Amino acid sequence: MHSSLFTPLELGGIPLRNRIALPPLTRCRSAQPGNIPNDMMRNYYVQRASAGFMVTEGTQIEPRGQGYAWTPGIHSAEQIAGWQNITQAVRAQGGTLFCQLWHVGRVSHRALQPQQQLPIAPSVLPATNVRVFIETGPGEGELVVPSEPRALETEEIPQLVELYRQAAVNAKQAGFDGIELHAANGYLINQFISVHTNDRTDQYGGSLTNRLRFLKEVVAAVSTVFDSGRIGVRFSPLFSTTEEDRVYLGLVEPDPAETYLTAAKMLDEMNIGYLSIAEADWDNSPELPESFRIALRKTFTSVIMVAGRYDQAKAQYVLAQGWADLVGFGRTFIANPDLPERLQRAVALNSVELSSLYGGTAKGYTDYPTIDD
Numbered sequence: 001m002h003s004s005l006f007t008p009l010e011l012g013g014i015p016l017r018n019r020i021a022l023p024p025l026t027r028c029r030s031a032q033p034g035n036i037p038n039d040m041m042r043n044y045y046v047q048r049a050s051a052g053f054m055v056t057e058g059t060q061i062e063p064r065g066q067g068y069a070w071t072p073g074i075h076s077a078e079q080i081a082g083w084q085n086i087t088q089a090v091r092a093q094g095g096t097l098f099c100q101l102w103h104v105g106r107v108s109h110r111a112l113q114p115q116q117q118l119p120i121a122p123s124v125l126p127a128t129n130v131r132v133f134i135e136t137g138p139g140e141g142e143l144v145v146p147s148e149p150r151a152l153e154t155e156e157i158p159q160l161v162e163l164y165r166q167a168a169v170n171a172k173q174a175g176f177d178g179i180e181l182h183a184a185n186g187y188l189i190n191q192f193i194s195v196h197t198n199d200r201t202d203q204y205g206g207s208l209t210n211r212l213r214f215l216k217e218v219v220a221a222v223s224t225v226f227d228s229g230r231i232g233v234r235f236s237p238l239f240s241t242t243e244e245d246r247v248y249l250g251l252v253e254p255d256p257a258e259t260y261l262t263a264a265k266m267l268d269e270m271n272i273g274y275l276s277i278a279e280a281d282w283d284n285s286p287e288l289p290e291s292f293r294i295a296l297r298k299t300f301t302s303v304i305m306v307a308g309r310y311d312q313a314k315a316q317y318v319l320a321q322g323w324a325d326l327v328g329f330g331r332t333f334i335a336n337p338d339l340p341e342r343l344q345r346a347v348a349l350n351s352v353e354l355s356s357l358y359g360g361t362a363k364g365y366t367d368y369p370t371i372d373d
């Protein structure tokens with residue numbers, strides 16, 4: 001049925017011109033101080049606006065939600081104005097842009113936290129297999145081990161849900177078409193979901209229903225701001241077979257199929273617009289089992305987006321199987337701002353420059369050549 005990357009699609013009432021998506025990609029280039037979206041970021045998103053669908057880089061919903069220096073936020077007036085400038089320019093190109101709402105929870109360091117406080121998390125379980133990035137001077141920084149977090153009091157959790165709601169209000173004011181909740185890659189929402197990071201004994205810990213409660217409350221809260229069809233949720237189910245794979249932001253679910261199919265069913269009942277699956281993307285990483293793709297398709301009725309080492313052939317294959325409706329190209333889209341046209345015309349692709357992924361200038365950010373250059 002969905003046999004091509006170039007078949008249009010509808011998402012939350014928005015017509016998407018193709019099924020090629022720009023997935024969320026942290027690039028650490030916001031204006032300092034203040035983590036403010038700037039003109040360089042506007043150029044970057046505008047260059048890629050021929051994508052059928054775009055999601056911003058992870059964007060912190062509050063100061064405590066930051067785990068890496070120079071990532072943008074959506075909690076101050078200056079940040080909202082910066083994003084407004086970007087959404088207007090993308091819309092003028094006929095693009096669709098959702099904002100990825102991000103809270104890192106324990107994946108942070110005191111140096112990034114207001115008053116050098118401890119990062120917050122469901123439980124006092126430190127992230128061991130991941131590094132965060134702190135600023136050591138203007139334009140300079142280093143990777144460090146995250147600080148041990150403190151556990152949120154039960155009474156603080158509704159305040160966090162409210163911070164997500166407020167961030168959705170801000171995203172709407174900034175002109176975004178919708179929002180995506182970052183519930184993947186070991187960050188705050190994922191920390192509630194996983195038994196490895198959540199040993200709470202209140203209604204937010206223990207059973208899977210309890211561990212999904214925070215996500216459920218956040219989705220309900222942001223659904224009062226955006227139509228639920230304009231809300232996406234991103235997960236990263238990891239079907240790990242080896243010990244090395246268990247090193248995944250320090251967090252692996254013991255039963256990913258049960259966890260994420262239950263979550264998908266819950267979100268389907270809440271009528272969200274799409275589910276985004278971040279597949280493992282490192283060398284020799286485990287494949288998402290076909291049985292999971294099939295079960296997910298049966299469980300979740302709206303749009304499914306996938307990303308993680310896709311090339312055109314693999315993308316066409318999962319679309320043709322009906323397992324996904326949208327395919328994100330991460331590093332490929334970084335290096336090829338006109339990716340849809342290149343795929344359509346079978347033009348050779350630029351390769352990505354790894355040293356300029358995080359932080360820096362326009363070099364390796366907005367200077368990748370298009371076909372016409």
Ligand SMILES: Cc1cc2nc3c(=O)[nH]c(=O)nc-3n(C[C@H](O)[C@H](O)[C@H](O)COP(=O)(O)O)c2cc1C
Pocket residue numbers: 023024025026027057058100182184185234278279281307308309310328329330331332357358
């Ligand atoms: C530089 C870089 C930054 C990323 N930042 C984010 C992010 O902010 N939020 C997120 O959910 N995923 C993030 N990811 C994961 C991507 O969205 C995507 O899933 C991944 O790059 C796999 O796709 P690819 O193999 O086509 O690059 C990032 C990946 C890269 C390479």
